[in-house]
Amino acid sequence: MSETTPESGDLGPRVAFHRERLGLTREELDKRTGIPPGSVDYIEENPVGVTEGALSHLADALETTRGDLIAGDVPQPPGHDRPASQELDPAECMHLIAPGGTGRIAFADVPGPTVLPVDYMVHDGAVVFRTQAGGPMDQDLRDGLQDADITIGFEVDQIDEAEQEGWSVLIQGPVHPVTEEELPAVTGPGVDFRAGDERELYVRIAAQRITGHRIIGS
Template identity: 40%
Template sequence: MTEPASSHAVEGRPMGDLARRITQRRTELGLTRQETATRAGMAPAYLQYLEERPAADPGAGTLLRLAGALKTTVRHLTGGDTELPPGLGRASRTPRFTELTEAECRSLLSPHGVGRLAVSTAAGPVVMPVNYSVVDGEIVFRTAPGSTPAQAAGHQVAFEVDRIDEAFSEGWSVLVRGPARAVTDQDEAARLEEQVFSTPWAGGRRELWLCVEPVGVTGRRITV
């Protein structure tokens, strides 16, 4: 059954980019539009409408079914958690904690993403988010000379990535330790330029490449 767009919004929810969030979450789960629509009990044509029309405003029932089909929350789908830290949900009553193998950790690092760099500075330890790529087994990112991340060059650092699923109280984290170095060879810098996924999200002139060699790689997973 094709469901018309409802003019009734979920009370109190902010207007986020619902179309993009639905598509992104569906892609993360590896679901086709047909599979997602079947899970949510709606027509594929209506799901296509929601994904292609940023102004679409479905009702509360539709959002709840979509959130269930996509294993997430209505708040996340509607952009209501963008200004909140992750992990506000309650822990599961029966959590299972497991250590990840190094192979699993490296797989979760994936070719690129956003992680946190921990570096020692004159003012004390600092943790900074950076968008990174993995090239030839090393974590690489670009920053500006003189910036806080640039102080990692020549020192041992820690680099962490994680993922939290609020809907199911599950998540994982991967911690990498190793030396960081600045890329001074122009050929190597050019090669990295060609292979990385994207430019720094922060924008601006960030021409210093840093590489972190993963000497120690550990990880943990919490499941229900």
Template identity: 35%
Template sequence: MKEARSTDGGDMARRITQRRSELGFSRAEVAERAGMDPGYVEYLEEHPASLSRESLYRLSQALRTSPDHLLGADTETPPGSSATAVPEPENRALTAEECLALVGPGGVGRAAFTETAGTAPVVLPVNYVLDGGAVVFRTAADGIIARYAPGPMSFQVDRLDETMSEGWSVLFTGRSRVIGDAAELAVLREHRALRPWAGGDRETWIRLEPERITGRRVGGRTAPAEDGSPGDGPVSRH
């Protein structure tokens, strides 16, 4: 059996673990879906390994993603550029509560603001956490965000699963400010682990208090069967 190619695009063990976490599956559930032993799934998440093409395919199907994603071969591909087997994805608006639940775990989002009226917006990726319904992130003291705050700001977070034509996007709109209160900073440092995505000296903390929270979830809708009968229906999970 030929082995699946390896790439320099990422750590497959980390990608398997991350994807399983996103789906909320246990190792046993993944093993059952992939027809593998749970101990082998555990091994794959903790050690470098070479899978046969067949095993890689079964694992990617169990994790509802693509072999290329698990291999890290799609890291240079813009999100949404790949064709999928779901031609007409459905979408719906999210409530503010649903939006907060989705972005609650934290991660990487994009801060957006306009420095001067009539100019193009500045959009920058930052690693964030959610604190009491507000977005909190760190930046450089002499950076463009710190120089801009306080002021109106938007913050967008999304997650896409191209293989299943699923995903969601959440947008916060509100006002940003530099956190200058020592007590507030002490609480954040103690209870909100926050590592800057871009690294470096980023000890200025920014808080975005949302005035409006909106979002949408996109879910795949299967295509009709060749005999004209309906497909399996929506595959999105609300």
């Protein structure tokens, strides 16, 4: 007789999560797996163990691993507690992004809304990033009206999908090229931008609106 996996109340919900992720009905998963009709229905509704062979078939059919089905860290299926979202104040947002790294800028370009990844640092309360000279952002700044502000959005986040935790910060405000007086502070020793040397345009965002959220796993 085939060995069975230890009985676990988690197996059914994990099977349901992956099945719904793939858009399958229980009957369709029965057929894809090759196990007797009604088996998926029973597994999802009852805390039971299954044979090692059935577990392998389920994992293959659900495009996941045996470990995920019996002990893996996967998000809770619909109906279970979901992560909570906590609003962050501006000071917390700036503290989170202070180390610098990679974020995304969003602005209105001629072809339409544009989102670009950028390396950034925080200097004197402003977000400073560098982008490609002659690129879309550079062109918009050069074509802008005299003394008119170009407002953009800047977003950076850090997400741990396995733990369903993380945070996201959004900064909105006018953008201007870094002045010659400011340039030494953002290009001197100890300043580490990760992008390649072709990104020679340094730009800063004066934060007018700072919002953020922290995701707390269930």
